[in-house]
Amino acid sequence: MADEQWGAAVRLLWGPEPSAKPARGPRRGLTLEAIARTGIGIADAEGLGAVSMQRVAGELGVTKMALYRYVPGKAELVALMVEAALPVPDASAASAGSAGSAGSAGSVEGGWREQLGVWARALYAGFRRHPWLLEATVGVRVMGPRELGWMERALSALDGCGLSGAEAMDAVVLVAGHVRGIAEQGRAAGVTADGDAGPDAQLAVMLGEVMRVRGEEFPALGAAMASVAEHGGHDEALEFGLDRILDGLGLLVARRVGGGSS
Known part of the structure; x- marks a missing residue:
């Protein structure tokens, strides 16, 4: 069961990179690294929800079916993206x-x-x-x-x-x-x-007007915010x-x- 559920991702992340050729025409120069980097670019700009096999294939200039020869689905695509996006441990x-x-x-x-x-x-x-x-x-x-x-x-x-x-x-x-x-x-x-x-600085800006008008109801919060404003620590x-x-x-x-x- 585990092999059925995760076997493809294990092979992509830990095994040799697959070599897929289109049925017709010249071989396309796709690599797992290029596929992952394309997905990363989309996720960085628009969020993970914008990543799909169709979108990545379009960015690479291939059909979705051609992409499936390298990566079997979105879960495996995201796994490749995570591996490529994480910095190398120092x-x-x-x-x-x-x-x-x-x-x-x-x-x-x-x-x-x-x-x-x-x-x-x-x-x-x-x-x-x-x-x-x-x-x-x-x-x-x-x-x-x-x-x-x-x-x-x-x-x-x-x-x-x-x-x-x-x-x-x-x-x-x-x-x-x-x-x-x-x-x-x-x-x-x-x-x-x-x-x-x-977030702390943004919160202070957001609360500034409220505290100016109703600050006496929240004396501890007001004192903490005043201290941060005076001494720093955002x-x-x-x-x-x-x-x-x-x-x-x-x-x-x-x-x-x-x-x-x-």
């Missing part, structure tokens, strides 16, 4: 500190914390660059080598920290969930570039939440490495 992050060889909680923390921080920010940048990835990377589905490489990179950072396999997996899910949540907020606010006003939720998550993991790592109870 190998330098894994070598920033050797968690497995550290001999104390402090040295272990320095390695894994830096690595997970780099990992989280790079993942966030990928979601900002291609917001449709947030929609395309949910649920049970086939993942390609690059996407699994992201999971491998994060889990490798926690190697030697004293966590069980389940705890390490949960830690990665926790960090990724925070990144996704902040990226979703930015997507909803239409943030697609570093220069765009983030749209720093990614770093704030990431630091708090890593702080909590640091306490657990310190107990495990130091031989304390869980």
Whole structure:
């Protein structure tokens, strides 16, 4: 059953690239990379809902039936797009500190914390660059080598920290969930570039007039907004939440490495 449901995507993502020839005429120069990049271009401009086999075929100048010789359906097309759109996991992050060889909680923390921080920010940048990835990377589905490489990179950072396999997996899910949540907020606010006003700044503008008239009913909110306006701090939720998550993991790592109870 699993092979019937996901076999085609597994073969496309993990196997050799298929070679298809039209029944008549010269061979068309289609590649899986070109197909994926065409889908990515459509999704970047118009959203994932605009991607279809017919649309991609038209952009490539071939018939939909010709495209089916390479990709059997939209699910497999989106899987190829995800694999091509995700940035390559930064190998330098894994070598920033050797968690497995550290001999104390402090040295272990320095390695894994830096690595997970780099990992989280790079993942966030990928979601900002291609917001449709947030929609395309949910649920049970086939993942390609690059996407699994992201999971491998994060889990490798926690190697030697004293966590069980389940705890390490949960830690990665926790960090990724925070990144996704902040990226979703930015997507909803239409943030697609570093220069765009983030959701916090947009919220402040939207609430400005309301707070001017009815601010006395919401004194805590008014005080927080006034503080942000005076001292800054707009749209720093990614770093704030990431630091708090890593702080909590640091306490657990310190107990495990130091031989304390869980």
